[in-house]
Amino acid sequence: MKTYRIATIPGDGIGKEVVPAGQRVLEAIAARSNTFGFAFENFDWGGDYYRQHGAMMPADGLDALRDKDAILFGSAGDPHIPDHITLWGLRLKICQGFDQYANVRPTRILPGIDGPLKRCAPQDLDWVIVRENSEGEYAGVGGRAHQGHPIEVATDVSMMTRAGVERILRFAFRLAQTRPRKLLTVITKSNAQRHAMVMWDEIALQISQEFPDVRWDKELVDAATARMVNRPATLDTIVATNLHADILSDLAAALAGSLGIAPTANLDPERRYPSMFEPIHGSAFDIMGKGLANPVGTFWSAVMMLEHLGEDAAARQLMAVIERVTADPSLHTGDLGGSATTAQVTDAVCALLASEAAGGTAATDVKAA
Numbered sequence: 001m002k003t004y005r006i007a008t009i010p011g012d013g014i015g016k017e018v019v020p021a022g023q024r025v026l027e028a029i030a031a032r033s034n035t036f037g038f039a040f041e042n043f044d045w046g047g048d049y050y051r052q053h054g055a056m057m058p059a060d061g062l063d064a065l066r067d068k069d070a071i072l073f074g075s076a077g078d079p080h081i082p083d084h085i086t087l088w089g090l091r092l093k094i095c096q097g098f099d100q101y102a103n104v105r106p107t108r109i110l111p112g113i114d115g116p117l118k119r120c121a122p123q124d125l126d127w128v129i130v131r132e133n134s135e136g137e138y139a140g141v142g143g144r145a146h147q148g149h150p151i152e153v154a155t156d157v158s159m160m161t162r163a164g165v166e167r168i169l170r171f172a173f174r175l176a177q178t179r180p181r182k183l184l185t186v187i188t189k190s191n192a193q194r195h196a197m198v199m200w201d202e203i204a205l206q207i208s209q210e211f212p213d214v215r216w217d218k219e220l221v222d223a224a225t226a227r228m229v230n231r232p233a234t235l236d237t238i239v240a241t242n243l244h245a246d247i248l249s250d251l252a253a254a255l256a257g258s259l260g261i262a263p264t265a266n267l268d269p270e271r272r273y274p275s276m277f278e279p280i281h282g283s284a285f286d287i288m289g290k291g292l293a294n295p296v297g298t299f300w301s302a303v304m305m306l307e308h309l310g311e312d313a314a315a316r317q318l319m320a321v322i323e324r325v326t327a328d329p330s331l332h333t334g335d336l337g338g339s340a341t342t343a344q345v346t347d348a349v350c351a352l353l354a355s356e357a358a359g360g361t362a363a364t365d366v367k368a369a
Contacts, residue, residue: 002036004069004309007274011046011090013283014293015074021346022072022298028353029306029318036311041068045090047078056089062097070305071276072298077283088140091278095133096140098273100266101164102171103131104304105249105280110296112327113257113336117232120255124233127252128179130172131245133266135164138242160196160241165203171269172239173211179237184216187224187240187248200241225251253280260294260335261326263301265308275308277301287334291341294333296322299349321352 006026010019023040030037043064045057056076058064065071076090077083094100107129109115109122117125139159146152169186176184186204190197201218208216219227221244227234228251240248253262259281266276279297287293299322306315325331325348332338333345 001034003039004036005067006038006040006305007065007068007071008040008042009045009071009090009094010042010074011076011283012048012078012086013075013285013288014281015046015076015283017288017291017293017342018279018295018298019072019074021295021342022302024346025295025299025318025349025353026072026302026305028350029302029314032317032353032356033311033314036309036314046076047081047086050078050081050085050089056086057093062094065094065098065274068274069309071274072302072305073276073278074298075278075281075283077285079285092138092140094276095266098268098276099134100268100273100275101132101134102168102265102267102269103133103245104175104265104267105129105131105245105252105262106300106304107249107252107256107262109256110261110326111323112329112332113261115255115257117229117255120232125256127232127235128175128237129245129249129252130168130175130237130239131249132164132168132240132242134242135159135161136242138246158193158196158241158243160199162199162203165200166207167269169200169204169207169239170210172237173207173214173216176214176216176237177211181236182214183236184214185224185235185238186216186218187221187238187244188218189221189244191220197241221248224248228252228255249280258294258335259297260333261296261300263297263304265301265304267308275305277305277308291343292334293342294335295342295345296326296333317356318353321349321356324352325349 008019010016050056076086078086108126137158141159142156144154188197188201190201253259262280264278264280268275281297303315303319331340331345331348333340
C-alpha cells in the first residue's frame with residue numbers, strides 16, 4: 001500500500017480549524033481504500049511561532065518539507081503582525097522556495113449554492129484560473145530609501161522573465177487542452193504596461209502556435225472583470241500574472257457563492273519539490289475559534305491534492321460527497337447564509353464517506369444537528 005507523506009501547516013486564524021478538518025476528511029477517504037494511506041506531520045508555523053521565535057517559520061524549514069509528497073496549508077495572516085511579514089515569511093517562502101510557479105484555482109457553482117449572478121446558470125460559470133506564482137508583481141524586487149524624510153521613495157518592481165512567462169503560458173495552454181471546451185483567455189494590461197506586458201502578449205502568441213487545437217483570446221484585466229460578471233459563459237480557462245490572477249480569482253470565488261468554498265493548488269509541475277494545497281479564504285480572525293469557518297475550500301483543495309498524487313478515483317469520490325453536502329442547505333455555514341458549524345460540515349462529509357465505504361447509499365442522514 002502506498003503511504004503519502006503529507007505536511008500540514010494550519011498557520012493562522014481559521015487555518016487552525018479547517019486544516020484539521022481537511023486531515024480528517026483525507027483520513028476518511030483513505031479508509032475507503034486498500035491501495036493508499038497518509039502519514040501526516042504537523043508544523044506549528046505562523047503568527048504564534050513568530051511571537052516566540054521572531055520568524056514565521058525556521059530558517060531551515062524548507063528542508064523539513066522537502067521529502068513530503070504534498071503540503072496542506074491553512075492561512076497566513078495575523079492582525080498583530082504586519083501582513084508583509086506573515087505572507088513573505090511563510091506562504092511565499094514556501095511557494096518561491098519550492099518554485100511552485102503554477103497557482104491553479106478552479107471555480108464553479110456547486111450544487112445548493114446560490115451565486116450572486118441571478119441570470120447565470122451553474123454550467124455558465126465553470127472556470128479554472130491559472131496564476132503565475134513566482135515572479136511578476138510579487139517578485140519582491142524593490143525597496144525603500146530616505147524613510148521619514150520628504151524625499152522618501154519606495155519601489156515595487158514587476159519582474160517578468162521570458163522563462164517564467166513561457167512556462168506559465170505553456171502550462172495554461174496544456175490545461176486548456178485537457179478541458180472539454182479547449183478555450184483559453186490570456187489576461188493582459190499591455191495598453192498601459194508597455195514593456196513586460198507587451199512581452200507577455202508576444203510570448204502568448206508564440207506559445208499558442210504549439211497548441212493549434214486550443215482556441216484562445218486576449219482580454220485586458222479591467223475588461224475581464226466585467227466579462228466575468230456579464231458574460232461568464234464565454235470564459236473557461238484563464239491565465240494571468242501574479243497580481244491580476246490574485247484579484248480575478250477572488251472575484252471568481254465570490255461569483256460562485258463564497259470565498260469559503262474556493263480551493264487552490266500551488267504546483268511545481270515538474271515535481272521537483274512538494275506542491276502545496278490551500279483554501280483561498282485567508283485567516284478570518286473575526287470568526288476564529290467560533291467553529292463557524294467553512295471547510296469546503298479545504299476539502300476541495302484536498303480533492304486537488306488527490307488528483308496531483310494520481311489518486312483520481314478517490315478525488316472524484318470526495319468531490320461527489322462534497323457536492324452532496326453543499327446541496328443540503330442545512331449544512332451551509334454562515335458565509336453561505338446558513339448556520340452550520342465547521343464540525344457539522346466535516347462530520348457530514350466523513351459520515352457519507354464511511355457510509356459509502358460500507359456499501360450504504362442514502363441511508364446516512366447528513367443533515368446538521
